[in-house]
Amino acid sequence: MKKIFQRPESLQNVVTHYCAGCGHGIIHRLVAEVIDELKVREKVIGIAPVGCAVLAYDYWNFDVTEAAHGRCPAVATGMKRVHPENIIFTYQGDGDLAAIGTAEIVHAANRSENITVIFVNNGVYGMTGGQMAPTTLIGQKTSTSALGRDVVRDGYPLKISEMLSVLDGVKYIERRAVYSPTEVIKAKKAIRKAFENQINGVGFSMVEILAMCPTYTKRSLKASIDWIKEYASKYFPLGVIKG
Amino acid sequence: MNRKLQLMTGNEAIGEAAVCAGCKLYAGYPITPQNELTAYMSKRMTEEGRAFIQSESELAAISMVFGASVTGERSMTSSSSPGISLKQEGISYLAGCRLPSVIINIMRGGPGLGNIAPSQADYFQATRGGGHGDYRVIVLGPASVQEAFDLTVDSFNLADKYRMPAMVLADGLLGQMMEPVSVTRYPLPKAKKSWALTGAKNRKPNVIKSLFLRPGALEEYNIELQKTYDEIKKKEVRFEALYCDDAEIIIVAYGTTSRIARAAVKNLRKKKKRVGLLRPITLWPFPEEAIAKYAKKTKGFLVAEQSMGQMVEDVKLAVAGSAKVRLYGRPGGGIPTDEEIEKEVLRLKI
Ligand SMILES: Cc1ncc(C[n+]2csc(CCOP(=O)(O)OP(=O)(O)O)c2C)c(N)n1
Numbered sequence: 159m160k161k162i163f164q165r166p167e168s169l170q171n172v173v174t175h176y177c178a179g180c181g182h183g184i185i186h187r188l189v190a191e192v193i194d195e196l197k198v199r200e201k202v203i204g205i206a207p208v209g210c211a212v213l214a215y216d217y218w219n220f221d222v223t224e225a226a227h228g229r230c231p232a233v234a235t236g237m238k239r240v241h242p243e244n245i246i247f248t249y250q251g252d253g254d255l256a257a258i259g260t261a262e263i264v265h266a267a268n269r270s271e272n273i274t275v276i277f278v279n280n281g282v283y284g285m286t287g288g289q290m291a292p293t294t295l296i297g298q299k300t301s302t303s304a305l306g307r308d309v310v311r312d313g314y315p316l317k318i319s320e321m322l323s324v325l326d327g328v329k330y331i332e333r334r335a336v337y338s339p340t341e342v343i344k345a346k347k348a349i350r351k352a353f354e355n356q357i358n359g360v361g362f363s364m365v366e367i368l369a370m371c372p373t374y375t376k377r378s379l380k381a382s383i384d385w386i387k388e389y390a391s392k393y394f395p396l397g398v399i400k401g
Numbered sequence: 402m403n404r405k406l407q408l409m410t411g412n413e414a415i416g417e418a419a420v421c422a423g424c425k426l427y428a429g430y431p432i433t434p435q436n437e438l439t440a441y442m443s444k445r446m447t448e449e450g451r452a453f454i455q456s457e458s459e460l461a462a463i464s465m466v467f468g469a470s471v472t473g474e475r476s477m478t479s480s481s482s483p484g485i486s487l488k489q490e491g492i493s494y495l496a497g498c499r500l501p502s503v504i505i506n507i508m509r510g511g512p513g514l515g516n517i518a519p520s521q522a523d524y525f526q527a528t529r530g531g532g533h534g535d536y537r538v539i540v541l542g543p544a545s546v547q548e549a550f551d552l553t554v555d556s557f558n559l560a561d562k563y564r565m566p567a568m569v570l571a572d573g574l575l576g577q578m579m580e581p582v583s584v585t586r587y588p589l590p591k592a593k594k595s596w597a598l599t600g601a602k603n604r605k606p607n608v609i610k611s612l613f614l615r616p617g618a619l620e621e622y623n624i625e626l627q628k629t630y631d632e633i634k635k636k637e638v639r640f641e642a643l644y645c646d647d648a649e650i651i652i653v654a655y656g657t658t659s660r661i662a663r664a665a666v667k668n669l670r671k672k673k674k675r676v677g678l679l680r681p682i683t684l685w686p687f688p689e690e691a692i693a694k695y696a697k698k699t700k701g702f703l704v705a706e707q708s709m710g711q712m713v714e715d716v717k718l719a720v721a722g723s724a725k726v727r728l729y730g731r732p733g734g735g736i737p738t739d740e741e742i743e744k745e746v747l748r749l750k751i
Contacts, residue, residue, distance in 0.1 A: 213612075215610060220606050221608070222608055224494075224609070226464060226491060229461065229467075232456070236426055236466060237472050239465075239469070240451075240474045244600055261458055265457035
């Protein structure tokens, strides 16, 4: 009998701490599948962020370290500069990448570090209990925008991928989602391209993924999916942004 | 060994020492009075085919050092006081992840933006860990350009030996003055770092982290770290004692201040005053046993430092009340003269 589906070698056979309906589990798996398919598991070093995905090193089956909140791109820079033969990727949330780590992502992108960035935009700070993120939509309620995001007080949701795309150093940015099988397949293709670029020495490549966070957006999974389809992907349109 | 004598600034000597010690990555952000070091590294690291990065901030620089270190390579960053405050985030992570790395602090006056004059006001942030959490950093305090070179090489070795960050703590004067230096290339350590992240080929994945959520796990980890710190306290204390054995008064001073204190001691000896100098070379671990030993024989200590009194606290802890301890501190970029120190010694009425 031919085996046509199995757990990727790059994923450990363990139960994760992620909440029901959370997008991180799917995205971890997509990263693992791509790493297996590109046969780079023995060369990969992942950098887990401060955020819900901090425990990613307990789930992936390859070398992983952590970085201080927002500093993954700087850590990745240090690794790649001394070991260009390794495949280095960061995995970052929207608070990590688009708030506290804005300087690090902008400058790693601008230097066109030959790394891969997986950017998980779930619209909130998950790990700390659902505070407003730079990507929280206008009017969206979170624990620190109790009456909804108010642009006068809180500013606008940050389109960091579009911002980065104007930099000459940025070679590829695509925004995808994981709310349906079709979208999952598209997200995987984008992740694959972002890793292939690194293997081919192309330069800075990033995939932003709109992800569900039912627990901290206080919605059912169905409502979380609808929210991404109807609202989040209007403000943050899916597709290739650069490259 | 290949030796040559060169005229160099302290900043350059530190840079060359890092090159000689096999440093594979340097990351830094401009700040006076250590700019010559970053400039020197941009040339030398590039010549050697190694990584040089002018980072976007000190937060990024120390994280780049973290990245190189986590792959098992020697790495270094440098800055001056305000920049070191920013690096404390990364230093805490390096300590928490047990990653060797070298941090150079060419101190200037503070608090805040302060000034760009030489200072020793970062003794606290260097020797107390500096960032969040229960940890220590090995801190070496050179007093000459040659020693800046030697201690930088040593700091790489100590950092590797104990798997932790090490800091060279000097002030702007030492960074910018020129002295002849014997540049020595030591054979580089060959030992593989089995913990390093190099790709999980023919082995289980390596994980480097500082997060320990299981109840009790972090407490155990902290106790493990402490064991290393205790071992360092036992084995790595370094100091210089000049005329201390018969001294009635011992001046305790490090770095630039110790050079001035040395002149004061020599003048006082000519005047038949029984004065000695104890110069800590390791600021952490602090030579507390030596000071405690002298405290039993001597009548008093004068602690001279370019701050309002930071190292004096360690001296007082070591002396534990068994002799007088007086501070002569010049903060905010003030540099004491040997006459001032002599006068202060004589004011220590014993
Ligand atoms: C310097 C610092 N500031 C704040 C925190 C607390 N903190 C931990 S996770 C987190 C937010 C992470 O949110 P995000 O990046 O959106 O990832 P998610 O948890 O949603 O996946 C914050 C603020 C921290 N650990 N360190």
